[in-house]
Amino acid sequence: MTTLALTHAKFQLLETVRIPMALIGSAFFPAASMLFFVVPFVGDDPVYSTFATASMVTFAVMTTNLFQYGAGIAEDRAQPWDPFTRTLPAGPGPRFLGRILAGLALMTISLIPVVLIAWLFTAATITWGGALAALGALAVSALPFTLLGLAIGYSLPAKAAIVTAQLLFFPLAFGGGLMTAPGAAPGFVENIAPYLPTGGAARLMWAAVGDFRFDLTATVSLVAWTIVFAGLAAWAYRRDEGRRFS
Amino acid sequence: MTLARAINVSRRYGDVLALDRLSLDVPAGQLVGLLGPNGAGKSTLVNLFTGLRRPSEGTVELCGRDPRHAAARASLGVTPQETGLPSSLRVVEVVDYTRAHFPRPLGRDEVLARFGLTDLARRQTGGLSGGQKRRLAVALAFVGRPRIVFLDEPTTGLDVEARRSLWDAVREFHADGGTVVLTSHYLEEVEALAQRVVVIGGGRVLADDTVDAVRGLVAIRRVSVSTASPVPDLPGVVGREREGERTHLLTPDADRLVRDLVAKEVPFADLEVRPTSLEEAFLTLTGSAR
Numbered sequence: 001m002t003t004l005a006l007t008h009a010k011f012q013l014l015e016t017v018r019i020p021m022a023l024i025g026s027a028f029f030p031a032a033s034m035l036f037f038v039v040p041f042v043g044d045d046p047v048y049s050t051f052a053t054a055s056m057v058t059f060a061v062m063t064t065n066l067f068q069y070g071a072g073i074a075e076d077r078a079q080p081w082d083p084f085t086r087t088l089p090a091g092p093g094p095r096f097l098g099r100i101l102a103g104l105a106l107m108t109i110s111l112i113p114v115v116l117i118a119w120l121f122t123a124a125t126i127t128w129g130g131a132l133a134a135l136g137a138l139a140v141s142a143l144p145f146t147l148l149g150l151a152i153g154y155s156l157p158a159k160a161a162i163v164t165a166q167l168l169f170f171p172l173a174f175g176g177g178l179m180t181a182p183g184a185a186p187g188f189v190e191n192i193a194p195y196l197p198t199g200g201a202a203r204l205m206w207a208a209v210g211d212f213r214f215d216l217t218a219t220v221s222l223v224a225w226t227i228v229f230a231g232l233a234a235w236a237y238r239r240d241e242g243r244r245f246s
Numbered sequence: 247m248t249l250a251r252a253i254n255v256s257r258r259y260g261d262v263l264a265l266d267r268l269s270l271d272v273p274a275g276q277l278v279g280l281l282g283p284n285g286a287g288k289s290t291l292v293n294l295f296t297g298l299r300r301p302s303e304g305t306v307e308l309c310g311r312d313p314r315h316a317a318a319r320a321s322l323g324v325t326p327q328e329t330g331l332p333s334s335l336r337v338v339e340v341v342d343y344t345r346a347h348f349p350r351p352l353g354r355d356e357v358l359a360r361f362g363l364t365d366l367a368r369r370q371t372g373g374l375s376g377g378q379k380r381r382l383a384v385a386l387a388f389v390g391r392p393r394i395v396f397l398d399e400p401t402t403g404l405d406v407e408a409r410r411s412l413w414d415a416v417r418e419f420h421a422d423g424g425t426v427v428l429t430s431h432y433l434e435e436v437e438a439l440a441q442r443v444v445v446i447g448g449g450r451v452l453a454d455d456t457v458d459a460v461r462g463l464v465a466i467r468r469v470s471v472s473t474a475s476p477v478p479d480l481p482g483v484v485g486r487e488r489e490g491e492r493t494h495l496l497t498p499d500a501d502r503l504v505r506d507l508v509a510k511e512v513p514f515a516d517l518e519v520r521p522t523s524l525e526e527a528f529l530t531l532t533g534s535a536r
Binding site for chain 2: 003004007011014015018019079080081082083084086087088089090091
């Protein structure tokens, strides 16, 4: 099963790498946000620029996963190649895993510019321990957005999937407090953020990189969201029969 | 041993009934042609057998199990549509990807050689010609050493030589005990390969017989004449259609019909006798010919 998952991952990555614009696209947005919003406004403050970088990383994790899975899978399902792969003797496991491995690789590539910009152009600092903790937080945070993307990609046609991802990402980013410094968001955002997957992910990331108290409620809600999205993704995959006509 | 079985299977898409309580058994070692016009339900039936869709009612089995279970598909080979090959990937990558799914696949070089793809191995599939894509698509069905293969229009659009070599590959597989279900619009292709022909129309099995018997069933001629007054009822006419002055009569015995027209002194002009298309023949079989 793991070998097959690696095969799926390799296949996905090859397809992406041979059309390099796709790579540039997913790396551009978070990097541009760093350059336009973080560097000029809080670039000189080590505490704020570290938190802002962590928020941007969370933001990039959410958008790359929502779009690459949500839109990517919905588009793949419309290709005539997809039904063929579903006649091959493998259940959903290796395909899910392969997509997730490829997704993690692409996400990492899209994060490199964010981290480079933070390192070169801002006063953001991080200890080695903090960096390691941030990597852990990254893995935990990527999972629910990956699963949400899968659920969208397997349940909706391509055009609807793109719109849904677009409709979701802004409220999730704002509501989770990614656009503001820790504790500085409008009151209602501070109230709901811990219960949103973005808020949970950002709080975990802040706790990893800086002086932010670990928020148990937010982490538990992140885990709960992960379970909910896993259920949705599995359900969407099972009921999928490729393109649907009525 | 029955490799593929449908028992009283119906499949609806919204209000459309694509399969209507259809039953079919494909025993091991047979080479079955599934014949029928577009929209007859052929593709839906194949999609049920290959685990892509589930029936609205009834039971579908592949190698004795529900084809939606991965294990049931370990002995299954399917051709992808050649338009759907991932265009940025190389031939050898697509072959390896497919091989990775099977417990004991054919060797990569063997697959490439058997289907004449060796020289194309490093090419991206998007750059292949239609015929080359078709060869790759058919090759993928045989990669996993299947016991049963579903081939969908395997040689449509191929030149004569490529068609013959693909037919040879299918015959070789069958001679080694393989089971083949072949769907086609073309009687010629089914005649060249199949022993048994199943004609599907309106979601049902209309005929299930040897190639010769079905060829007789669908060997309907279309006799067209222009007459001032309607043509009287004549024996052997299975369908008729009137367009202005022109009357089209469908019959299995065109010679007799022409003799009858003359004997009854029907004042006709512009006599024309044509073989019918398979589709017209099927419509006649379903009794829905106008």
